[in-house]
Amino acid sequence: MKKAITVSILGAILLAISIYEIIAVNNFIKDFENTAIEIYEILENNKDNINDYFTFVNNKKEKWNKQEKSLCLMFSYRDLTTINDCFSRLVAYVKNNDYDNACAEAELLLSYSEYNKEIMQLSFQNLF
Amino acid sequence: MAYFSMSFTLIFRSVSIYFLVLFLLRLMGKRQIGEMQPFELVITLIFADLATIPMADSSLPLIHGIIPILTLSILHYILSLLLRKFNAMRSIINGKPIILISPNGIDFEALQKLDMNYNDLQELMRGCGYFNFDEILYAIMQTNGSLTVLPRATYAPATPNDLNIKVPEVSLPIIILAKGKFNNENLKIAKLEKNFIINELKKENITDLNTIALITINTKGKMYIQPKKGEFILKEIDYNGDGNW
Incomplete structure (x- = not known):
């Protein structure tokens, strides 16, 4: 009986972690995707003076940095560092008004959001 | 600082995983590796592998x-x-015990089923203390991979019952003092007082408990005293406890 209670508690912990992860990951991916789209659209619409949006992009990066600490609990730190590096390069290109490279980095951010969506979703290839 | 931080992380992760696995293995019950059922062995092997991944990769x-x-x-x-x-499920998951030697002799088909030969069987028999096939009435391969042997009556060790001899019942000794410190739980079980033990030790000219490595007592009141240095002392005490443990 005691063992059954312990195992039930462990099961409940497991379920709680899983539900929390689903909610947290959904929110994160949605937020990340919106950020990437928003940055990309700004860059597309302001090809000549993208450096005007340096503060905006930098704030997004700061927000990402804050999120990264809690995301380490769920994602591989290596994957997060790749996104962080991409953000850092993007901020530098925006500051230098380098549209082509900034656009390439923004596209890369978009592809990371797509990639994360794919690896987190319930799908045949993820299960098997 | 970075090295310290990484080391600390790895230490923390290793300790956490170790205690988690220890706790879960304790929850599963006490079994030696050789006595495990197939499904228990599988989980132990996977555990070992799973535990090391997050331990090493920070x-x-x-x-x-x-x-x-x-x-x-x-x-x-x-x-x-x-x-x-469900017994049916037990035989599917764990398999069934297989009789390798019966009164008719060795069952070759059963040996083949287990992918064994005579040498393997002989080795297992020797482990049980039997060297000849004719000494064994039944040899059964258990689901955990151990061999159980029922010897023929003529080769089985004689027991007091066989010889019609009355022998006193054996009794279980419990530790009441180890490394100079009383085991209060066992003293309570034996219904003994510390002072009583100290007085008994004084009779043997032992006044310092720290010189004692171990004292055990059995249900018949036989006390085994092992000093840290020197020979052990056996002592019969006037035991008033009910001796039922």
């Missing part, structure tokens, strides 16, 4: 190691429960 979240371990423990518990309840 880029992976600790939770990625904990979740599969917890899932497998719960699965193991459910499986054990089902095996206890």
Whole structure:
């Protein structure tokens, strides 16, 4: 009986972690995707003076940095560092008004959001 | 500082995983590796592998190691429960004991089924203390891979019952003092007072408890005193406890 209670508690912990992860990951991916789209659209619409949006992009990066600490609990730190590096390069290109490279980095951010969506979703290839 | 931080992380992760696995293995019950059923062996092997991944790779979240371990423990518990309840399932998961030697002799088909030869069988028999096939009436290969032997009556060790000899019942000794310190729990079980033991020791000219490595007592009141240095002392005491443990 005691063992059954312990195992039930462990099961409940497991379920709680899983539900929390689903909610947290959904929110994160949605937020990340919106950020990437928003940055990309700004860059597309302001090809000549993208450096005007340096503060905006930098704030997004700061927000990402804050999120990264809690995301380490769920994602591989290596994957997060790749996104962080991409953000850092993007901020530098925006500051230098380098549209082509900034656009390439923004596209890369978009592809990371797509990639994360794919690896987190319930799908045949993820299960098997 | 960076090195310290990484080392600290790895130490923390290793300690966490170690205690988690220890706790879960204790939850599963006490079994030696050689006595494990197939499904128990499988979970132990997977545990060992799963536990080392998040321990060594600090880029992976600790939770990625904990979740599969917890899932497998719960699965193991459910499986054990089902095996206890349903015999049919037990034989599917664990297999069935196989008779290798019967009164007619060795069962070759059974040996082949187990992918064994005579040498393997002889080796297992020798482990049980039997060297000739004719000494054995039954030899059964258990589901955990151990061989159980029932010897022919003429080769079985004689017991007092066979010889019609009355022998006093054996009694279980319990530790009441170890490394100079009383074991209060066992003293309570034996219904003995510390002062009583100290007085008994004084009779043997032992006044300092720190010179004693171990004292045990059995239900008949036989006391075994092992000093840290020197020979052990056996002492019969006037035991008033009920001697029922």
